[in-house]
Amino acid sequence: MDESKKRLVQRLMRKIPTKMLKTTLEKWGRLTGEQQRAMDSVHSKWALTENLLAICEENELAVKHLTELEMIYMIDNPDHGMWYAFQLTDPEDDAQSVDLTQFKEQFKSHLRELVREVSIKIKKHTDEAVWIRIAWGDASNHPDHLKPTYVVHYLQTPYVFVTRLTSKQKPMLSQAMVLSTRYLYFKDANLSGRNLTAIRDLLMRKYQQVFPTKYPSPLTERKQTVTNPHVEREQAKPAANRLQMACEAFGGGTLPQLQSAVYKLETKFKDHTNTLMTEREEPFRCVVKFSSTNLLESLKNCASSGIASTPVTPLLSSIPLKGKNYFVITDNGPGPSSQMRQTQN
């Protein structure tokens, strides 16, 4: 078996955890019953890899079959690796009528025009998501299957989510997307995270929204803590208000799992007790990064517990409101987010 195929198999085996292997292989459906049973009976990663290499030889599987396997795994486990959100803007008149077949054809042909050697695989998942796997090559190199880019586009929405993308690849992907979806621009949405589901839910507002009501009813807190009844009585109303405002800002129920938010502050230092700094012309430059296993949940709890003052400042509530987690703040309001923030691996 040639070296590149072998490396691809090894990489796949490193990526797919042993417990997910069985279901993924079954979905792939390229193993005979006997081969599947052989894989099931072995447990060490090394042995599994050797088995799979042998099976690939036996069944004469090509690289395209292996990339199929990778894609199946990725689609079923989208919450690993880093995802970056993009948004298509300024639709042409016929943007809404682009259907799946048209998009697939157009995307493939446009990208192939832009990139000499490229391997594209498109698959439609059940929930309106179109998954694209791109292996990039160039004039002198075959497509590199060890560093593919995954793109997920929800048809009929302007949202696109992308994994690793270098600065050289970005303009080409941008062009292909724009031409095949009939929009004008492909912009960085300044939102990134490990969970595709989370950033998708955040951007498309697929989580429980809480709106201000004229007759607010106390939302039930999930954690019941034992406190002094006098304190409870006194604090009941302010606590309920804080909780209401926290939920209005961030949402109710289970919140999408974001890991971090970054604010680049370029505002002037204002403090009436420090005239020297207040008179300064230049902005006070600093960067603030919030991180947590579930950022929105943490921020919501800061607001409901009083650590953050309510009503929640627009800087923090912009995260769910605008579906972003990277902000440049200047004195004239949030700055232009045209920063090319895409990071490469």
Add this chain to the structure above:
Amino acid sequence: MSAADEMPDMERHHNSVTRTPLNSVAVQRKSKSKSYRLSYRNRIGAASRLGLTPGLTARRLNTSRKAPESNKITVTNEQLTLLVKTEWKLSYVTPLYRFRHTQLKIYSRQLSAFIAAEKQQGLAVDVEGTQNTFRVSFSLVLGMTESVDDAVTVHIQIHSKPLFAKQDEPQRTVWSGWLTCINGNPEYLRSLPKDFICLPLFCSSGAGGLTSLVKSWFQQSFDCCFGPLEISHTSLQWLMALWTNCQPESSIRQLKMIWTLPVEPQLQVTYTVDAEDAWELWSSVRKKNTAGEGEENSIDIEEVMSFMQGLKAHFFRHFRLDLSAGSLNEVSTALGSAKHSGMIKFSNSKYMITTLMLLTECALLKMPI
């Protein structure tokens, strides 16, 4: 809660004012005397009248420090490389009974033998990928004392060969540590009985198992005690200010603070300020020095606290989130980094001494006697 409520009173005192180092509320205790030394003696006197043990239990962290100066170190470059760019775990150690700086060769042999013996007894020394024989070397680090009462710094290294090393392959250092005392309180040092050497600050780097063994050997040989040394919130603020103060001479590149807020799930805030901006804020809170005798270039705790207040206020203005509700865990600049859990790293040897003076003070405050 508005940012304005957070600012402490900026009263100007020419004397040093003692404060109990609480988190955000400054409690002022005016001392009637004119100088720090005098008030220290007063406190000692009062404490002994009350029947409490005199000495360091009555002390507090210095409220005034000299600004860090560079180029005071006369340590050789070779030895400096051993100390910088490594992250050290801090502990305090009580004075060592009959430790002699002249007997380092003997100590090296004794400690090697001790480690070998402990391994024989089945004590696991989990140093990955090394062979079983450890060689220990003790050395003196000359040029690292500030005052005449400071004992000379002692450096210890443990070497071992990699697991599948060839015969002539050199040993590599698998553990290192050092004991030091920089500008220790002279009254305390002079009050110690004759046979005791005080090197209260212990820094270690390497496998935890070896650290425990080294500590055990010291405890057995010199009748001393080790304990963990955390870097308090006040000390972290001091380091922020002292490092930022170096900006004109030696760029700090950025001032980074890491806070954690007590919510579920835990929220971490990393607040990074540009070097120039941090410097300007720091200079703006410096009191104008009426060049008093011997007081030039000294930094007061109030200036340090104003600096921190300014940073918190700027943060609050934007996020309406009170950092005082959380805890400051880590502070770092291009000159070094410090963690509340008791880790320190010197990235630049030029300003090491000032940092070590602060840490020595912290260690001495932990002395149980």
